Amino acid sequence: MVSERPASACVPFVVAAFVAAMGVGCPASALAGPQTLREGLFGERPLPGRGVSPPVARYVSEDGDAFVLDRSQTRVYMKFEDSSEIWTLRPYPAPRGDVIYKNDLGEPMLRATRLGGLTLFTPDRPGGSPAALTGVGGPLRLLPLSPQALLERLAQASAKATRAARRLIPFEADASPASSAVVADAANVTAEAVVRMSRRPDGRSVLAKMRKVKLVEGRKPSAVMHGDEMHITVAPADGLAGRPSSNRIMQAAGSR
Structure with missing residues (x-):
C-alpha cells in the first residue's frame, strides 16, 4: 500500500511479477490524401492538388516495417507499430544536404534526403530499406500517472521481464508525481x-547476472549495472527523451 506524499517527495515502489504484462499502443493511423516524402520530411510547399503533410506521419518500409515519425515536438520521436518502445532521435547533417536521425547510442535509424527519400535502418537491414509515407499518425506523448497506475505499470514490466528471464526480476522505483510517467515508460523499455x-545467443548468461531493476530520478538518463542490479536513471524534465533506450540498457547489461 502506497501512502500519500507531498508533490516534491519521491515515493518508493517495489513490485514482483504477479500480473500479466499489457501492450501499450498508439492511436490507429488514419489514411491521408496523396503526399510526397519530400513534403512529409521537410514541410515544403505542396504541389497543386496535394494536401499538406502532417507533422506526425506513418511510414512503411520496403520490408514491411511500419512506424510513426513524430516531428510535432521539440524532439523527434519514432515508434514501430509492433513494439511499445518510443525512440528519441537526434538529427545530424549528412552529405548532399541529407539528415541522419540517430538514437541515444549514436546508431542511425533513419536517413532523410532533400529529394524526399526516407531510409530506415534496422538490425536486419543495416544497409537501409526505403520507406514510404502512408498517412497520418497519432502524437507520441507521455501521460501523467497516479501512484496506483505506476504500481500497475511496474508490475507489468516485472512480469514481462520475469517471463523472458524465466525467473523473478522485481522492479523498484523512487518516483515523484513529476516523474511517474517517465519512470513507468522506462520500466516498460527495460522490460x-x-x-x-x-x-x-548470449542472453541467458547475461540475464543470469541481473537480479533486480532499480529506477531513480537524476539529471541525465543512464543505464548502469551495479553488481546484480540494473540501475536506470531518468530525467523527468526531458520527458520521453529522459530515459535510456532498450539498446543502451542492453549495452549496459553486456549484451551488445
Whole structure:
C-alpha cells in the first residue's frame, strides 16, 4: 500500500511479477490524401492538388516495417507499430544536404534526403530499406500517472521481464508525481530490453547476472549495472527523451 506524499517527495515502489504484462499502443493511423516524402520530411510547399503533410506521419518500409515519425515536438520521436518502445532521435547533417536521425547510442535509424527519400535502418537491414509515407499518425506523448497506475505499470514490466528471464526480476522505483510517467515508460523499455536479450545467443548468461531493476530520478538518463542490479536513471524534465533506450540498457547489461 502506497501512502500519500507531498508533490516534491519521491515515493518508493517495489513490485514482483504477479500480473500479466499489457501492450501499450498508439492511436490507429488514419489514411491521408496523396503526399510526397519530400513534403512529409521537410514541410515544403505542396504541389497543386496535394494536401499538406502532417507533422506526425506513418511510414512503411520496403520490408514491411511500419512506424510513426513524430516531428510535432521539440524532439523527434519514432515508434514501430509492433513494439511499445518510443525512440528519441537526434538529427545530424549528412552529405548532399541529407539528415541522419540517430538514437541515444549514436546508431542511425533513419536517413532523410532533400529529394524526399526516407531510409530506415534496422538490425536486419543495416544497409537501409526505403520507406514510404502512408498517412497520418497519432502524437507520441507521455501521460501523467497516479501512484496506483505506476504500481500497475511496474508490475507489468516485472512480469514481462520475469517471463523472458524465466525467473523473478522485481522492479523498484523512487518516483515523484513529476516523474511517474517517465519512470513507468522506462520500466516498460527495460522490460523490452530483457525480452530482446533473452532472444540473443548470449542472453541467458547475461540475464543470469541481473537480479533486480532499480529506477531513480537524476539529471541525465543512464543505464548502469551495479553488481546484480540494473540501475536506470531518468530525467523527468526531458520527458520521453529522459530515459535510456532498450539498446543502451542492453549495452549496459553486456549484451551488445
